Amino acid sequence: xxxxKPGIAPAAVALFCAMAIAGAVPGQQLTVYTSQASYSPxxxxxxxxxxxAVADLLSPVGASAPHLKGKEWRxxxxxxxxxxxxxxxxxxxxxxxxxxxxxxxVEDGRVMVPLAAALPLLSRLLNTTVDFHQPSRRIFVxxxxxxxxxxxxxxxxxxxxxxxxxxLKLLDSSHEExxxxxxxxxxxxxxxxxxxxxxxxxxxKQDFGAGAIQSLSFTEENGTASITVxxxxxxxxxxxxDGKTVTLQPQAPAVAxxxxxxxxxxxxxxxxxxxxxxxxxxxxxxxxGNDKGASFGGKLVEKDITLRLAxxxxxxxxxxxxxxxxxxxxxxDLSLERRAEITNEQHAxxxxxxxxxxxxxGVRVYASFLTDPQQPLASRFMPWESAQSGALGRSxxxxxxxxxxxxxxxxxxxxxxxxxxxxxxxxxxxIAVELTPEIDDPQSLENQKRQNSVAAxxxxxxxxxxxxxxxxx
Amino acid sequence: xxPRHFQIxxxxxxxxxxxxxxxxxxxxxxxxxxxxxxAEAAPVxxxxxxxxxxxxxxxxxxxxxALRWRPADVFLPADRGLRARETLRxxxxxxxxxxxxxxxxxxxxxxxxxFISDDTMIVDTTAPFADGHPSGILLEEMxxxxxxxTLTANVPGIAKVKFLVDGKERxxxxxxxxxxxxxxxxxxxxxAKEFE
Numbered sequence: 302x303x304x305x306k307p308g309i310a311p312a313a314v315a316l317f318c319a320m321a322i323a324g325a326v327p328g329q330q331l332t333v334y335t336s337q338a339s340y341s342p343x344x345x346x347x348x349x350x351x352x353x354a355v356a357d358l359l360s361p362v363g364a365s366a367p368h369l370k371g372k373e374w375r376x377x378x379x380x381x382x383x384x385x386x387x388x389x390x391x392x393x394x395x396x397x398x399x400x401x402x403x404x405x406x407v408e409d410g411r412v413m414v415p416l417a418a419a420l421p422l423l424s425r426l427l428n429t430t431v432d433f434h435q436p437s438r439r440i441f442v443x444x445x446x447x448x449x450x451x452x453x454x455x456x457x458x459x460x461x462x463x464x465x466x467x468x469l470k471l472l473d474s475s476h477e478e479x480x481x482x483x484x485x486x487x488x489x490x491x492x493x494x495x496x497x498x499x500x501x502x503x504x505x506k507q508d509f510g511a512g513a514i515q516s517l518s519f520t521e522e523n524g525t526a527s528i529t530v531x532x533x534x535x536x537x538x539x540x541x542x543d544g545k546t547v548t549l550q551p552q553a554p555a556v557a558x559x560x561x562x563x564x565x566x567x568x569x570x571x572x573x574x575x576x577x578x579x580x581x582x583x584x585x586x587x588x589x590g591n592d593k594g595a596s597f598g599g600k601l602v603e604k605d606i607t608l609r610l611a612x613x614x615x616x617x618x619x620x621x622x623x624x625x626x627x628x629x630x631x632x633x634d635l636s637l638e639r640r641a642e643i644t645n646e647q648h649a650x651x652x653x654x655x656x657x658x659x660x661x662x663g664v665r666v667y668a669s670f671l672t673d674p675q676q677p678l679a680s681r682f683m684p685w686e687s688a689q690s691g692a693l694g695r696s697x698x699x700x701x702x703x704x705x706x707x708x709x710x711x712x713x714x715x716x717x718x719x720x721x722x723x724x725x726x727x728x729x730x731x732i733a734v735e736l737t738p739e740i741d742d743p744q745s746l747e748n749q750k751r752q753n754s755v756a757a758x759x760x761x762x763x764x765x766x767x768x769x770x771x772x773x774x
Numbered sequence: 775x776x777p778r779h780f781q782i783x784x785x786x787x788x789x790x791x792x793x794x795x796x797x798x799x800x801x802x803x804x805x806x807x808x809x810x811x812x813a814e815a816a817p818v819x820x821x822x823x824x825x826x827x828x829x830x831x832x833x834x835x836x837x838x839x840a841l842r843w844r845p846a847d848v849f850l851p852a853d854r855g856l857r858a859r860e861t862l863r864x865x866x867x868x869x870x871x872x873x874x875x876x877x878x879x880x881x882x883x884x885x886x887x888x889f890i891s892d893d894t895m896i897v898d899t900t901a902p903f904a905d906g907h908p909s910g911i912l913l914e915e916m917x918x919x920x921x922x923x924t925l926t927a928n929v930p931g932i933a934k935v936k937f938l939v940d941g942k943e944r945x946x947x948x949x950x951x952x953x954x955x956x957x958x959x960x961x962x963x964x965x966a967k968e969f970e
Contacts, residue, residue, distance in 0.1 A: 595908070660839055661839050672955045673958050720951065
């Protein structure tokens with residue numbers, strides 16, 4: 302199974318061994334944030350200069366492995382090519398010369414470039430804006446960054462409420478003198494470390510006085526962002542259900558004395574387990590990049606309509622406290638297979654793909670149709686082409702609920718079962734929603750009110766059947 | 775010294791040879807273009823014999839998003855593979871007519887069909903069949919369902935069908951309908967009910 306967990310441990314061991322052999326600086330990493338995922342390639346020291354392996358940087362975004370052709374090492378990404386020559390400080394990217402900031406090295410078939418070269422490589426190959434926070438080694442591809450606001454409440458029960466613009470994927474905490482693994486602090490300093498979330502802030506430090514909560518500071522280093530809160534008492538951290546709010550408040554004596562933390566307080570060990578089961582909706586704006594999807598005349602193409610619908614659904618779901626992730630938030634190429642892999646790897650609670658197409662009018666809602674149902678190969682493995690079989694019942698529940706909500710909005714709806722790629726490759730409940738033009742009026746696909754109506758109906762249906770899909774109501 | 779009238783004669787002869795050469799080259803190119811055009815328009819497989827049979831074909835109608843059975847008189851060979859190919863080619867020929875109930879890209883054709891086991895068939899299509907297919911979930915699924923249902927109605931014993939495009943696997947027909955999977959004909963029979 303392509304998303305099997307047992308594969309992660311050997312991969313981690315292999316990566317560790319490779320890093321040790323290759324001379325990676327222990328603990329030093331770069332973090333790349335994309336709309337699909339974040340990843341942290343190791344940083345190597347070569348002559349006192351930080352280097353990264355080109356494959357580590359570009360493979361996660363879909364680049365081919367570098368291969369030797371003549372004296373040049375070549376790789377492809379999105380039909381664009383990058384060429385490197387060992388010992389040269391220039392590379393050719395999309396046919397144009399780019400300064401790498403140092404010589405390219407080739408070690409055991411691995412092409413290494415200075416860390417600074419990550420910016421031209423990603424921005425030119427992906428053809429998108431890239432923001433590189435070089436001192437802290439954090440790279441933001443496209444418009445992925447998330448921000449936070451801090452609200453301090455003084456008084457007898459002071460608290461500091463951190464509101465994040467997106468639900469937190471991962472929240473690690475460390476406390477200088479606390480090794481218990483609980484989120485209850487025993488020192489005057491609590492640090493929240495964000496390794497996977499693209500958190501940025503213009504705030505360096507904010508003082509709140511000399512009470513239980515005294516200051517907040519934001520720092521970035523070594524591929525991570527951190528919020529540090531100081532005070533004169535241990536602090537308790539409470540994370541909201543939707544993952545968008547974190548509240549810090551002095552530890553209550555009763556809670557401190559209790560054998561187990563309060564229900565909202567998440568032990569660090571349990572937190573990692575909960576991450577895997579946290580319900581979120583993976584929204585797929587189908588097509589993108591060179592794949593325009595269906596054309597409706599002029600510049601109106603399916604890939605743009607699906608992206609607008611996806612963003613609208615994200616807004617609607619988040620207003621209802623349901624976490625979301627977008628498979629693409631810009632005009633990029635992403636294969637159907639990769640979309641399924643990402644969704645399976647992240648264990649989405651529900652996958653919703655948007656489409657737009659002819660003929661007909663209204664909206665069509667699709668659940669999967671298994672063209673060739675197969676038995677599982679073993680208890681934990683499913684054939685790729687029928688991975689959906691275990692979730693088909695829940696997909697049908699979701700599809701029916703969405704259809705019902707769309708009808709309530711006065712839309713013409715058809716509820717169908719079709720082998721739409723990649724529904725059959727998904728292990729989670731999965732549906733596709735296809736918006737069709739009103740009679741002979743392709744421009745109706747761009748109608749904002751209609752798009753809002755569809756997104757609101759889909760969100761309402763998901764909120765309604767969330768508990769049946771595996772999420773908490 | 776060569777007389778002047780002789781020089782003029784030689785010059786005229788050379789000019790005539792040059793003009794003739796140009797004309798011949800142009801005619802040759804035109805012939806080649808016509809031959810190529812004819813070859814592209816012609817079926818990629820030879821026309822086969824067989825007796826005329828009265829069969830039922832399931833055709834897609836875009837206007838009402840439906841598939842409907844229609845009678846047809848088609849020459850079908852006795853050989854099972856050839857019979858399957860001719861049946862599918864007949865369906866595509868209906869879609870390539872003008873006006874068409876379900877327009878497909880010019881050059882859409884069945885290149886070949888072959889059995890990989892007694893009940894499992896591979897259908898190899900031309901590149902324009904996929905490249906020129908209108909993109910859309912329903913349109914793509916209607917095409918595949920129409921072909922598979924017509925095939926199983928007229929060539930008994932086929933349990934599974936898979937489509938190739940120009941001899942290679944392709945992920946989708948035109949961005950939506952799954953082409954990687956084998957289609958169980960019994961399952962497609964259920965799928966066809968979605969279009970009733």
